Amino acid sequence: METAVRYYSKLGNTKKIAEAIAEETGVKAVSVTDEPDLTEYVGILFLGGAPYANIMAPQLREYAERLSSDKIGRVILFTTSNWSR
Numbered sequence: 001m002e003t004a005v006r007y008y009s010k011l012g013n014t015k016k017i018a019e020a021i022a023e024e025t026g027v028k029a030v031s032v033t034d035e036p037d038l039t040e041y042v043g044i045l046f047l048g049g050a051p052y053a054n055i056m057a058p059q060l061r062e063y064a065e066r067l068s069s070d071k072i073g074r075v076i077l078f079t080t081s082n083w084s085r
């Protein structure tokens, strides 16, 4: 797979950005809660999430910790937030 878009979104904001990236790159945006881990090689992984009370959602952290560097070329992180920090 050349490109993949994965995200975690509680309220829908990050999902909207993920879907916009997916549309531009011609793939489907998939929530990390809706799909098992990546099984095939991905050249560019767009990975998105948001801070909640200054921390990353555990669902996203656990997904990121399970990623294997030999299955991914590059990771591009994206985020949404609405606080000053």
Ligand SMILES: Cc1cc2nc3c(=O)[nH]c(=O)nc-3n(C[C@H](O)[C@H](O)[C@H](O)COP(=O)(O)O)c2cc1C
Binding pocket: 008, 009, 010, 011, 012, 013, 014, 015, 049, 050, 051, 052, 053, 054, 055, 080, 081, 082, 083, 084, 085
């Ligand atoms: C309970 C809660 C805690 C939040 N904590 C932070 C925070 O610490 N820093 C921040 O910049 N935004 C914070 N926000 C704002 C969210 O990160 C922001 O609305 C984000 O777009 C939510 O993403 P989502 O819609 O994909 O879940 C918080 C929002 C909620 C509801």
